[in-house]
Amino acid sequence: MATDRRKAILEAAARVIARRGVRGLRMEELATEAGVSTALLYYHFKDRAGILRNTLEFISDRADRYTSEEECADGPLDARQELEQTLLLEFQDLPEVRENSTAWGELRASAIFEPELRGDLAGATLAWIHDVADLLGRIRPTAPAPTLTASAERLTALLEGLSTRWLSGALPLAHARELTREAVTVELERLNR
């Protein structure tokens, strides 16, 4: 607990997953990245799967942290700004954000083949959709709930699609941000009807 190589291993794992993917994570590469022997990995965690579980948990804790920083130099944001802010947080070229997006995409993709992952994923997605619908509702208080939810579903699904394109080098960051901003505009226009 003193030197905490354990934490170093999890941080290294997040980096390696961002670079190689969940299925591309190699125990030896992880050990090197963490500056540790492979045997130590097995000392601290039962096996490879154990490392994956702990890393994903570690990553999602970290994600909650940066998503909920809602402050700004010029006073508090209005709902519209907060919505854009929330959505655009996914598109930043910071290692931590990239790591998170990558891991999330990996999870989502793996869930197609590993049904046991689906539970947590569905929960997290639902919560996310709900948050976005909520923000939309604050901007357009008269819009009916199901319409808000539908917009939120589209916005979040769009974000996942754009994110994959960004990470695979098919879409420059700035363009992804631009498309996201426009998407918000477009959906808000719809909610006027």
Add this chain to the structure above:
Amino acid sequence: MATDRRKAILEAAARVIARRGVRGLRMEELATEAGVSTALLYYHFKDRAGILRNTLEFISDRADRYTSEEECADGPLDARQELEQTLLLEFQDLPEVRENSTAWGELRASAIFEPELRGDLAGATLAWIHDVADLLGRIRPTAPAPTLTASAERLTALLEGLSTRWLSGALPLAHARELTREAVTVELERLNR
């Protein structure tokens, strides 16, 4: 060219990828699925990566085929109907469509970690965006080209996002179709401005 085991291998690869994912594709399983020896895989394709590349091409050709069936009981479709039709074709519970969508999503996700796939993927994506932009242009002839492209980028990225959710069991097919239809409406409204 006669017996075309080559084609059999690519068809088998699409099936195996849909079942196990790109990273779960094993040369031996592929050989068995195609009813050939593993050595033949290397005879027809340079290596594993070569098989992935060619399968991607194979899949996008196949998608073009089923995407471009433009007929209907009640005469020819107008551009708007054709657009919806094109986009909704991705959401059908037919083995071939499911297989295509799954494999496409897998290849897209793999491209994050395997840069060799990016070239082909980018090409196919660009062509797709262009097709959609074209259809949008036929519906709204006065809209400027960059705006059309942006709408097409959003619609296609949304489709990829929804498709992943559908395939991972997080989104019922009917709902995915509904959200897609609304997205078309929303984007078309925007193109009036």
Add this chain to the structure above:
DNA sequence: GCATATTGACTGAATCTTTAGTTAGAGGCG
């Protein structure tokens, strides 16, 4: 026509490589 190269498609059985997981024990420290 017909024996003789030549070639393309194909395979069984290695081999080479990678990778998760283990084991025996070293260093430090209370």
Add this chain to the structure above:
DNA sequence: CGCCTCTAACTAAAGATTCAGTCAATATGC
């Protein structure tokens, strides 16, 4: 000592890739 943290060196098994050839068809010289 006895416990904790850690490592070098290893094993077994899974996988990718190659090898050495078979077989049928097709071309070539006579």
